[in-house]
Amino acid sequence: MAGTISPYKTNRRSAPAGSGSAGRGAGGRERSGLGQKVRRNLSAHGFLFGALVCFGFFTWYPMVREVIMSFQKTKRGKTTWVGFDNLERIFDDPDFWHAWRNTFLFTLLALVLGFALPFFVAVLLNELRHAKAYLRILVYLPVMMPPVAAVLLFKYFYNPDYGLFNDILRTLHLPTSAWLNSPDTAMVSVVIAATWMNMGGATLIYLAALQGIPGELYEAADLDGAGLLRKLWHVTIPQTRLILSLLLLLQIVATMQVFVEPFLLTGGNGPQNSTMTVVYLVYEYAFDLGGNNYGVASALGLVMLVVLAGFSALYSRLSRNSDND
């Protein structure tokens, strides 16, 4: 059909008639030039162009604007270049360091809970003989819940006066907690809610990886007399290392950009700014301080971008080295 992409057709046409450069020379296709190539792949380039335009407008352009705005300030309707003033302002703001400490704490706690827990739930589900499908749905169910609804549900659970969690603790004659109302427990409470909301996706990915492990490996381990933990350590983890490390990176990048959970659970800052994260601080600079602080917000966003890009590059380098080993 005219205009449709046929990889087979395209490949055949662009494949050299002979071998190497001789073939291309003999076919004389270079002489036909750019126009013929464009015509040949017109529909493919059309689709590509659409995608590039979308990326250009909605991804690259805002990124370029963010970088530019990081060095600008708007005052009385006039935008001027201010060099590194915006960066200086965020570095001078005690909340900047506070927000980074909180963000790293959230990331650490979210990894301890949100990385390990789904893996062990996946291992457990993989070992089950019955009700596997039912339990899989059950684990994934929170992911299907709108995040705002899930967060507000937890907000109710956490209420120190009439919330579910304290009711349970009272029933068990255990001491109650202030949950979101104390700087000591607010962040942990946010992490618990976030883990509950998001662990379903990671669990299913781990489960898929676990099911790809050949059964013979476990049989061989059994023959060698390996117990559950040894099998986990010497078979399961090495076999799922790729997916584990990929999810680790994705989770770090995602958890460092946490916003919705603290924003809804504690209003963003939390008691004594204990749940203020970097992305929330970006939001606060941009929208919540009654000023035209887009430049400062952009500068902080840029710092975040650099940190995450640096981390990704480091991760990439480490995993390459590990592959070479």
Next chain:
Amino acid sequence: MKTNGLLHRSAVAVVVAGLAFSAAACSSSGGGSSSGDGGKAGDAGAPLDPATKVTITADCQPPTTKPAERKQWDDDIAAFNKIYPNVTIKATDGSPCEEPAKFTAQLAGKTQPDLFYAYFTDTNQILDAGGAQDISAYVNEKTVPALKDIDPSVLGTLKDADGKLYGLPVTNYKMGLIYNRKLFVQAGLDPDKPPTTWAEIREDAKKIAALGNGVNGYGDYSATNQGGWHFTAELYGLGGKMLSDDGKKVAFNSAEGKQVLQNLYDMRWTDNTMGATQGLKWPDLMTQTSTDKLGMYVGAPDDITYMVQTLKGNYEDYGMGPMPGGKSALLGGDGRFFKKGSTPDQIKAGVAWVNFKYLTMGKGQFDYSRNKTDGLPVGIPQPSFFGGASLAADNTAKAASATVPVKNYAPYVSTPVPGKTEPANAQQLYKVLDAAVSAVLTDKNADIAKLLTDAESQANQVLSSLQ
């Protein structure tokens, strides 16, 4: 591969085009102001010619979920069009009229309507964004006859440092003590004599909290900058200041500032009359009061309207007293600003509409007999920006059509506390103070002196970065 080479060139072309577009967009945004400057203002002081044909856009039309207010809006537009038949007001509804995040984005994108709603505290932000038109030349006693009676401090919130006027007030409030009369009676307190000092509030709060069943004596906000807002109100009540006289430094680290935090700390931890649930933000205190779980809090008169109209409470159950301390009461409110670039006719039409709808006795929001017929409250002590003849006329008209138990607000009305406007860069200072208020309400070991010193240092840093 040749194909990749081609792709590479295409991609480069698109990226280059995108960057060129970005550069163009950046340079256009660098200029700041939009095309118009209000046009010729030679005859600016003259009222709008009734024959003028002009269209303006406006926000804050009451939503259809408030049918009485919506009907009044439509009726007022029709009545306004009888005087100015060729003025078209294209309105968009919204409730609340301003969402700060959306408003900030609108200003940045210059997509606010010609006549737009904003809080008094937004003036600096609007001017920094180059979002409003100077309307000084258009506002006088011919275009706004009640102008001479408007409280100068209220008009001052809508002016820049040079005294240029950018908006007109629509409503305002002075904060006071809102209390639940039903709980007062249950606790054996006199509902007609609310406490006027913090010592009295503490004592009354103990009696109310003693009712049990999750009832708290006193409540306060401590999140989303509202903790700082209430700190300021309570500081003003005690006679404290937020800023130094030159406005360059903060002045809240004072005896009054310490007393504000100490009061909250004592009620939270020593008396245990504020409950364990903190981090509250608007409208949590209203929700608690309307469900008879809270005895007292500091608020504005229209909180009572909200508790009745939205939360289905009863006017009979709520009273209002003067701001504790009684030195001064935080004065806030909102107005209508005029978009930068509006034509002279648009500005004149906007001024005429605001005057008709919001600033004329017996019309628009001051048509109390109509409010009574439509089931809207009459008698709430708000707005309160008029003085002189307008105030006298307002009081008479309000008393004649009162639908709410005005005696419940007698302690507030009969003890007038001078209004004091919010500080410049209010939201930035409130954010800093939020942390201090939150700390005393969530940390039993909070060090008040240190909290205030830290907040002072941080706020001064913020102010210096804004100079």
